Amino acid sequence: MTASFVALEDVCKIYNQGQPNQVRALHNINLVIAANSMVCLQGASGSGKSTLLSIIGCVFPPTSGRATIAGKALSRMPDRFLTIHRRNTIGFIFQHFNILPDLTVLENITLPLMPLGIGPGARKERAERLMEMLSIGHRSNFPARQISGGELQRVAIARALINDPPIVLADEPTAHLDHTLSLAFMEIMRELQRAGKTIILTSHDPLITQHPAVERIIAIEDGEIHVP
Amino acid sequence: MMSFARQANIIDYSLSSLWRRRFKSLGVMVVFAGVIFLLASFQMTTKALTNAASDILAFAPEITIQKMKAGRQESIPLEYKEKLAVILGIRAITPRIWGYYFNETSGANYTVLGLDPFSMPLGDQLGEAIDTGALPLDHEAVLGQGVFAELAGGGDAVIFSLFRPDLSLKTFSRAGVFKAETNILTYDTLFMNLDDARDLFSLPADMATDLCVTVANPNEVQTIAKKIAALLPDTRVVTRQQIQKTYQGVFGWRSGFASICLLTALAAFIIFAWDKASGLTPEERKEISILKIIGWQTSDVLTLRFWEGVTVSTVSFVVGYTLAYVHVSFFEASLFRPVLLGWSVLHPALRLVPSVELGETLLILCLTVVPYLAATIIPAWRAAIIPADSALN
Amino acid sequence: MFLNSWSLALSLLSLVVLILIAIAVRTAIKVLCSWDPASDSNRQIRLENETWLSSTLVQYAMGFQIMSLILFVLAADYFSQVISGAMCATGSLAANQYGMPTLQLKLLGAFLSGFWIILHAFDISSERYPLLKAKYIALICLLPVLAADVVSQTLYLANLKPDIITSCCAVVFGEGGESTGNLLGAVPQGALLTIFYGLAALLAIAGYFLRKNPRSSLLWLNGLVWLLYLGVSLVAITTIFSSYIYAMPYHHCPFCILKPDYGSIGLLIYGTILPAAFFGISAALAEVIPVRLGIKEVVHRFQRMAVLISSALLVLFVLVVSYHFVLYRFMGGE
Numbered sequence: 005m006t007a008s009f010v011a012l013e014d015v016c017k018i019y020n021q022g023q024p025n026q027v028r029a030l031h032n033i034n035l036v037i038a039a040n041s042m043v044c045l046q047g048a049s050g051s052g053k054s055t056l057l058s059i060i061g062c063v064f065p066p067t068s069g070r071a072t073i074a075g076k077a078l079s080r081m082p083d084r085f086l087t088i089h090r091r092n093t094i095g096f097i098f099q100h101f102n103i104l105p106d107l108t109v110l111e112n113i114t115l116p117l118m119p120l121g122i123g124p125g126a127r128k129e130r131a132e133r134l135m136e137m138l139s140i141g142h143r144s145n146f147p148a149r150q151i152s153g154g155e156l157q158r159v160a161i162a163r164a165l166i167n168d169p170p171i172v173l174a175d176e177p178t179a180h181l182d183h184t185l186s187l188a189f190m191e192i193m194r195e196l197q198r199a200g201k202t203i204i205l206t207s208h209d210p211l212i213t214q215h216p217a218v219e220r221i222i223a224i225e226d227g228e229i230h231v232p
Numbered sequence: 233m234m235s236f237a238r239q240a241n242i243i244d245y246s247l248s249s250l251w252r253r254r255f256k257s258l259g260v261m262v263v264f265a266g267v268i269f270l271l272a273s274f275q276m277t278t279k280a281l282t283n284a285a286s287d288i289l290a291f292a293p294e295i296t297i298q299k300m301k302a303g304r305q306e307s308i309p310l311e312y313k314e315k316l317a318v319i320l321g322i323r324a325i326t327p328r329i330w331g332y333y334f335n336e337t338s339g340a341n342y343t344v345l346g347l348d349p350f351s352m353p354l355g356d357q358l359g360e361a362i363d364t365g366a367l368p369l370d371h372e373a374v375l376g377q378g379v380f381a382e383l384a385g386g387g388d389a390v391i392f393s394l395f396r397p398d399l400s401l402k403t404f405s406r407a408g409v410f411k412a413e414t415n416i417l418t419y420d421t422l423f424m425n426l427d428d429a430r431d432l433f434s435l436p437a438d439m440a441t442d443l444c445v446t447v448a449n450p451n452e453v454q455t456i457a458k459k460i461a462a463l464l465p466d467t468r469v470v471t472r473q474q475i476q477k478t479y480q481g482v483f484g485w486r487s488g489f490a491s492i493c494l495l496t497a498l499a500a501f502i503i504f505a506w507d508k509a510s511g512l513t514p515e516e517r518k519e520i521s522i523l524k525i526i527g528w529q530t531s532d533v534l535t536l537r538f539w540e541g542v543t544v545s546t547v548s549f550v551v552g553y554t555l556a557y558v559h560v561s562f563f564e565a566s567l568f569r570p571v572l573l574g575w576s577v578l579h580p581a582l583r584l585v586p587s588v589e590l591g592e593t594l595l596i597l598c599l600t601v602v603p604y605l606a607a608t609i610i611p612a613w614r615a616a617i618i619p620a621d622s623a624l625n
Numbered sequence: 626m627f628l629n630s631w632s633l634a635l636s637l638l639s640l641v642v643l644i645l646i647a648i649a650v651r652t653a654i655k656v657l658c659s660w661d662p663a664s665d666s667n668r669q670i671r672l673e674n675e676t677w678l679s680s681t682l683v684q685y686a687m688g689f690q691i692m693s694l695i696l697f698v699l700a701a702d703y704f705s706q707v708i709s710g711a712m713c714a715t716g717s718l719a720a721n722q723y724g725m726p727t728l729q730l731k732l733l734g735a736f737l738s739g740f741w742i743i744l745h746a747f748d749i750s751s752e753r754y755p756l757l758k759a760k761y762i763a764l765i766c767l768l769p770v771l772a773a774d775v776v777s778q779t780l781y782l783a784n785l786k787p788d789i790i791t792s793c794c795a796v797v798f799g800e801g802g803e804s805t806g807n808l809l810g811a812v813p814q815g816a817l818l819t820i821f822y823g824l825a826a827l828l829a830i831a832g833y834f835l836r837k838n839p840r841s842s843l844l845w846l847n848g849l850v851w852l853l854y855l856g857v858s859l860v861a862i863t864t865i866f867s868s869y870i871y872a873m874p875y876h877h878c879p880f881c882i883l884k885p886d887y888g889s890i891g892l893l894i895y896g897t898i899l900p901a902a903f904f905g906i907s908a909a910l911a912e913v914i915p916v917r918l919g920i921k922e923v924v925h926r927f928q929r930m931a932v933l934i935s936s937a938l939l940v941l942f943v944l945v946v947s948y949h950f951v952l953y954r955f956m957g958g959e
């Protein structure tokens with residue numbers, strides 16, 4: 005992999021451009037993240053962490069500037085192609101897990117594979133390998149609403165990894181976890197990094213920001229990268 | 233093919249998602265099945281009635297000649313038969329008496345049909361419509377089910393009397409009763425010999441009410457009818473096909489009118505369906521935003537909604553259509569009887585045999601499923617464009 | 626004659642199609658006026674979302690248009706029981722001057738919306754949406770065709786009058802008692818059959834070579850021959866093959882073969898020839914897409930698939946349509 009796996013050049017994001025409720029969330033961001041690294045975006049609430057993570061995660065394109073994610077330049081690209089790039093390269097882990105409570109654990113994990121036309125057998129096979137790795141195999145057929153927070157977190161990780169993406173993004177992953185579970189989460193992230201993935205987290209939890217596995221902290225303040 | 237597997241997966245998901253929201257889906261399906269039931273029963277009833285009428289009309293003469301005076305029908309002299317001898321292609325001309333007899337005691341109007349069945353082509357086939365198979369001889373009559381019920385009280389009375397215009401009594405014995413399958417035309421009929429009918433109505437001996445013409449080659453009916461009309465300018469010439477079309481016209485009109493009422497019900501349902509499809513719960517919005525951020529396309533969500541619509545329609549259609557079939561064939565369309573059987577020739581107490589044909593099915597499908605699917609497109613699209621980043625907040 | 630279920634269903638169906646396309650055209654106009662791929666404004670995001678609505682609407686509209694086409698033929702058959710002188714759908718379609726044009730407009734509408742969907746698929750295969758303008762101009766052009774369909778159908782139904790027997794007329798006659806014969810005049814059978822099977826063979830051979838090597842000139846030729854063959858086969862079905870299906874030498878009707886009386890074999894016949902011609906023609910039309918747009922790969926893949934589908938359907942069509950003919954002519958089935 006190239007050294008600059010994620011490269012942002014003069015990236016700006018303005019929500020509701022041209023409207024009275026226009027918000028300038030990111031301003032002239034220049035950032036390079038190397039492949040196979042683990043970085044953490046840190047900043048106060050409303051500083052633009054989630055927005056930056058969304059651009060890296062190909063959720064929406066930047067308003068201006070150039071973003072190159074896993075070898076693909078994403079300046080103003082239709083939603084359809086962003087989605088295609090996103091599902092091939094990004095695994096998302098959310099603060100509130102975003103697991104569908106009425107589906108089983110297995111169904112939740114294999115959800116990203118449905119529109120790819122992967123048959124039920126192959127879906128199950130892939131999911132079982134991940135569930136084994138994350139030791140939630142015994143929960144496979146439980147409805148997601150019936151399992152504990154820690155297990156839910158691991159279901160979310162399994163879902164993020166089901167398509168074997170090179171980049172894993174996590175937005176405030178430990179905000180709803182206690183100390184032990186947070187440490188366990190960071191261990192899993194470290195394992196993933198060892199397996200060759202690039203990990204990008206956002207957090208203001210010192211447990212993460214001061215975790216030995218985190219190689220680099222990127223401080224964000226009012227939509228700009230803060231250089232101390 | 234990849235896109236085929238994709239469709240299969242999305243169908244799979246749409247079924248499970250409908251099942252998870254089964255109470256919401258069930259509401260729509262029940263109402264939809266109800267609307268389909270109403271429309272389909274109605275269509276089946278009209279279709280069955282039309283079929284019944286045309287089956288029986290097939291026995292009617294190919295051409296009927298009636299004498300007209302001052303725009304009204306009057307008796308036709310039998311000598312008109314001779315005038316038609318010049319026309320080639322006529323197989324037979326049979327005089328017929330077709331009149332109405334008013335029964336003062338019950339207030340009912342009977343249709344009296346006087347024919348000489350033995351001189352009439354296919355006359356022997358008439359016997360198939362009669363339970364005893366016997367055609368009426370002198371002083372005998374065959375009764376329709378309704379007439380039989382009134383005159384013989386449904387019992388086994390054999391002798392009964394009717395009044396001539398001068399109030400003298402004419403006595404008949406019962407030769408048989410028309411079978412119930414032919415009720416649609418024979419329910420109120422009294423079928424007797426030509427001479428007895430003439431006697432009952434006090435018609436002169438050389439008169440009938442109309443002349444029935446049988447034609448050798450069915451393709452020549454129109455031509456011969458034209459020739460007859462030219463030869464006998466004071467008559468009205470009616471072909472069997474025209475009678476059949478008039479029946480259909482009246483039926484079609486009635487069913488169309490009722491369809492409009494039913495379409496109102498359909499419109500109400502469409503608004504209901506639109507409303508149901510638009511009202512997304514926060515959970516549903518959340519679900520879609522999650523699907524989208526983990527890699528589902530807007531078009532995938534649209535496809536999902538399409539299959540949900542198809543599933544709802546299919547289930548409702550099968551249920552509604554089956555119930556309609558049961559309603560029409562086993563409960564004799566009891567809901568629509570009053571609307572459809574309003575005109576004089578038709579009477580109740582007939583067994584309807586609905587036919588399930590491709591065309592009829594497609595017709596009901598177009599009237600119900602198409603508007604439903606069309607009404608759900610925009611709500612489905614509104615759901616599908618929920619942005620992926622709303623899952624982040 | 627609007628007050629019957631068939632007319633109501635037809636009117637409803639084509640109005641629904643027209644409304645769907647009209648909504649799509651609204652988006653088309655907005656896109657043509659203010660599409661700006663470089664912008665990140667809410668309006669651009671809304672427009673991008675609306676493009677999904679418009680393509681979905683056209684897809685539904687095409688489905689409904691096909692249903693409307695089938696329903697129209699079946700309705701014509703039903704009307705023949707009501708109109709004096711009409712014996713089958715041919716008679717009712719000929720009952721006034723709007724019948725056949727309506728049928729042709731419906732077919733045209735289905736074909737054109739199908740072409741549009743292919744155009745759309747090409748367009749969204751590239752990140753730059755290279756055919757966006759062309760696609761939406763084409764969509765706007767589709768609207769008048771569908772509007773003409775609605776108008777023509779309404780005129781047809783309005784002018785369809787069953788002859789009700791009323792007691793004020795001396796003689797009531799169905800007009801057009803003779804119109805039950807051919808839609809077409811006499812066509813020399815031998816020549817027609819030669820052309821029919823000759824062209825079919827030609828198309829099959831062309832299909833074989835095109836799948837290996839989709840050359841532009843051959844594709845165009847193939848498309849033209851398909852257009853011709855569509856016409857020839859419709860004439861051949863009407864004047865030759867149908868009467869063998871009916872086993873009646875003087876019954877030439879392209880519609881009665883759809884009836885259950887003949888096993889609805891017509892559904893299979895039209896269900897093969899029409900899509901076959903559609904794909905054969907669209908493989909050629911896809912050639913108009915310029916190479917410089919950078920979607921040649923997608924276009925080629927489509928053309929190969931289209932040629933394959935049209936060849937397969939062609940074989941099926943020729944087999945089905947010849948079945949009764951061969952049975953009668955060569956096996957001596959009387």
Ligand SMILES: Nc1ncnc2c1ncn2[C@@H]1O[C@H](COP(=O)(O)OP(=O)(O)OP(=O)(O)O)[C@@H](O)[C@H]1O
Binds near residue numbers: 019028047048
């Ligand atoms: N969809 C949106 N529309 C308009 N404004 C938005 C939207 N999303 C975020 N913003 C605004 O953009 C700015 C940056 O938001 P962002 O969510 O990136 O911050 P954050 O650092 O993740 O904050 P938090 O720690 O609270 O999650 C904020 O002022 C926010 O109000």
Ligand SMILES: [Mg+2]
Binds near residue numbers: 053054055175
């Ligand atoms: Mg945030």
